Amino acid sequence: MPVDSAAYRNAISRFLTGVTIVTTVADEKPSGLTATAIASVTLEPPTLLACLNRHSTTCQAIVQAGRFTVNVLASDQTDIAKLFASREMDKFQQLAVLGHGIETGSFGTPHLRGALASIDCAVSATTDIGTHRIFFGEVQQVQCAEGSPLGYFRGAFVDRPGV
Ligand SMILES: Cc1cc2nc3c(=O)[nH]c(=O)nc-3n(C[C@H](O)[C@H](O)[C@H](O)COP(=O)(O)O)c2cc1C
Structure with missing residues (x-):
């Protein structure tokens, strides 16, 4: 039997993550959401995954845009x-x-000024699990900047992770 969702949330909230904004554009309308369910998958080919609630506006826009x-x-x-x-x-x-x-x-999607990185992805595969869709994105372009990261830990944003 799986544990209940509250017990799982309590445990997984102790896993410190970075914080991202996943953006896309569909029908010339930009959309975006805050997401921590992001992971690097493989370097060959360069691929990450983003796990989005299927009811979010951004999930539906990515399905349409493919990027x-x-x-x-x-x-x-x-x-x-x-x-x-x-x-x-x-x-x-x-x-x-x-x-x-x-x-x-040039990729067409919104990049947030001041972000540490903007990673442009073309959807290469998807899979649905429960309420969410996992998008595998093959990385097409990257843009990087220097700075310190924003973190998320036990339900709160932390601007000095590890300190
Ligand atoms: C710290 C934090 C992390 C989140 N991570 C995710 C995530 O990984 N995937 C997701 O679908 N929603 C995540 N959410 C919730 C979405 O940001 C939220 O539902 C948003 O309003 C959806 O926007 P949209 O409907 O305009 O796309 C997160 C929220 C917070 C505060």
Whole structure:
């Protein structure tokens, strides 16, 4: 018998993760959500996975677009993580109100200015587990910057992981 979801959540919340914003664009409309369920899968071919709730707007947009970008947040971007975890109708407009910028690169998906990395992926496979869809993304382009990461541990953002 599996453990109940509360017990599992309590245990897995002790696994420190980074924080990302997964973005895409479908029908010329950008969408994005805060995601910690991201993992590197293999270097050959360069592939990561993103695990998204099938009911999220962003999941449905990625199905349509066949591409997405994983933006790895920096320690001073907690406000962006909170915004993209909300059901705010126009997160990208709100981003400008908060004083943050986005860029659209040659891949077409939104890149968050100030992120530690923006990793552009083409969907190479998917699989559904319970409420979620796992997108395997073959990495097409990367953009990197220096800085310290934002973390997530036991239900809270941590801007100095390990300290
Ligand atoms: C720290 C944190 C991590 C999250 N990680 C994920 C995740 O990995 N996958 C997911 O589908 N939702 C995740 N969420 C929830 C989504 O960000 C949230 O449901 C969002 O409102 C969905 O937006 P959308 O419907 O506009 O796409 C996370 C939320 C928080 C606060």
